[in-house]
Amino acid sequence: MSTATSLAQVAPANVPQPLYEFTDSPLLHRQQQQESNARSYPRRIPLALKRARGIYVEDVEGRQFIDCLAGAGTLALGHNHPVVVEAIQRVLADELPLHTLDLTTPVKDRFVQDLFGVLPEALRREAKVQFCGPTGTDAVEAALKLVRSATGRSTIITFQGAYHGMSQGALSLMGSLGPKQPLGALLGSGVQFMPYPYDYRCPFGLGGEAGVKANLHYLENLLLDPESGVPLPAAVILEVVQGEGGVIPADIEWLKGVRRITEQAGVALIVDEIQSGFARTGRMFAFEHAGILPDVVTLSKAIGGSLPLAVVVYRDWLDTWKPGAHAGTFRGNQMAMAAGSAVLDYLVEHRLADHAEAMGQRLRGHLTTLQKDYPQLGDIRGRGLMLGVELVDPDGARDAQGHPPAHRALAPRVQRECLKRGLILELGGRHGAVVRFLPPLIISGEQIDEVARRFADALVAAV
Numbered sequence: 001m002s003t004a005t006s007l008a009q010v011a012p013a014n015v016p017q018p019l020y021e022f023t024d025s026p027l028l029h030r031q032q033q034q035e036s037n038a039r040s041y042p043r044r045i046p047l048a049l050k051r052a053r054g055i056y057v058e059d060v061e062g063r064q065f066i067d068c069l070a071g072a073g074t075l076a077l078g079h080n081h082p083v084v085v086e087a088i089q090r091v092l093a094d095e096l097p098l099h100t101l102d103l104t105t106p107v108k109d110r111f112v113q114d115l116f117g118v119l120p121e122a123l124r125r126e127a128k129v130q131f132c133g134p135t136g137t138d139a140v141e142a143a144l145k146l147v148r149s150a151t152g153r154s155t156i157i158t159f160q161g162a163y164h165g166m167s168q169g170a171l172s173l174m175g176s177l178g179p180k181q182p183l184g185a186l187l188g189s190g191v192q193f194m195p196y197p198y199d200y201r202c203p204f205g206l207g208g209e210a211g212v213k214a215n216l217h218y219l220e221n222l223l224l225d226p227e228s229g230v231p232l233p234a235a236v237i238l239e240v241v242q243g244e245g246g247v248i249p250a251d252i253e254w255l256k257g258v259r260r261i262t263e264q265a266g267v268a269l270i271v272d273e274i275q276s277g278f279a280r281t282g283r284m285f286a287f288e289h290a291g292i293l294p295d296v297v298t299l300s301k302a303i304g305g306s307l308p309l310a311v312v313v314y315r316d317w318l319d320t321w322k323p324g325a326h327a328g329t330f331r332g333n334q335m336a337m338a339a340g341s342a343v344l345d346y347l348v349e350h351r352l353a354d355h356a357e358a359m360g361q362r363l364r365g366h367l368t369t370l371q372k373d374y375p376q377l378g379d380i381r382g383r384g385l386m387l388g389v390e391l392v393d394p395d396g397a398r399d400a401q402g403h404p405p406a407h408r409a410l411a412p413r414v415q416r417e418c419l420k421r422g423l424i425l426e427l428g429g430r431h432g433a434v435v436r437f438l439p440p441l442i443i444s445g446e447q448i449d450e451v452a453r454r455f456a457d458a459l460v461a462a463v
Contacts, residue, residue: 027048076280105332129312146318248429
């Protein structure tokens with residue numbers, strides 16, 4: 001049987017999978033000895049991978065796994081999708097320039113037209129695009145420079161639970177304190193944190209419509225009160241669905257309210273779509289659920305078809321910076337642009353936004369059914385195929401909303417039991433207690449059922 005065929009198959013539902021035992025292979029041993037102590041995923045997912053196709057990966061020992069991490073949402077079409085492979089091979093076969101800085105090429109022009117083609121019409125009419133260094137964090141850095149240059153103001157409002165990257169400026173916007181504490185001052189007084197509408201753990205202890213109203217009133221007061229103590233900011237930056245913060249979807253009315261308030265105050269709105277963009281949440285872009293028009297959108301991950309690429313799309317009123325105001329050697333990755341065009345075409349042609357919505361609902365249904373028997377599944381949330389399950393201790397002390405505390409010990413046990421059953425999942429959120437589902441958008445209904453079955457078996461073993 002060929003490798004492609006074997007990786008395209010999955011065991012029938014309800015057939016027990018082997019429980020994998022993980023050993024310290026030579027590759028893992030050398031990684032531990034030679035790579036930085038900052039390495040993260042290998043600590044929780046101790047795998048040495050050699051082959052991948054679609055939603056499956058295979059390690060060096062021949063064990064197969066369903067990948068519901070997918071490069072932290074990068075692999076919209078899964079591993080080695082034929083349209084992506086063909087696009088990369090075509091660039092190589094045609095001897096196209098592989099590195100062009102920001103000089104244009106037919107590949108780059110095609111990519112820009114394809115990108116503009118999937119933007120909402122209101123944004124497309126005013127859009128400018130800036131190619132950045134190859135990572136999402138650089139897109140965020142560019143966005144910060146853009147709004148500060150255009151407005152002449154320096155303060156940025158961000159939100160508790162936010163994740164926008166790991167460089168100095170982006171890190172200043174992060175809600176998690178762990179990565180920031182060793183560094184001391186970052187942007188200092190230039191960043192103001194606000195409560196995010198985390199319904200299950202409402203920062204106002206209210207939840208629901210009351211929590212949303214309180215949140216918006218607080219933001220409006222801060223921006224419009226001449227004695228709020230906070231200078232009028234250059235921008236508000238937010239994730240429509242917080243990813244690393246625990247897969248927390250913002251309330252639709254809250255998003256509309258934030259847009260109304262920022263427009264009234266003359267403050268730019270930056271929407272970080274690096275993880276949630278390109279059909280992941282059931283719309284091409286997550287902000288489309290609310291029907292709002294951001295001033296700036298940061299994009300990366302899925303946009304490069306598995307290769308490094310990042311851009312900022314923004315409204316032309318902000319296009320005031322001088323030539324060279326933001327640059328980067330690897331802005332012109334031709335293979336990433338070709339792969340990105342292939343992904344964008346496939347997303348549209350195959351209506352993968354609708355598919356992601358349907359598959360997300362299917363997975364959510366499985367999880368909700370499981371929740372009836374396992375009170376440890378405290379909250380099931382997200383949009384499309386960006387879902388999370390917050391694990392809780394049902395015997396712990398309840399909070400102001402009557403919810404039990406996060407179960408920080410159970411989550412890693414569940415993750416480990418999933419891995420034993422051939423299912424790769426990642427954790428996130430407060431105390432690392434949220435199990436996250438980010439499968440490739442091409443996943444089928446039968447494969448969703450298998451993911452749910454393996455997760456259920458892992459939960460039984462971990463509880």
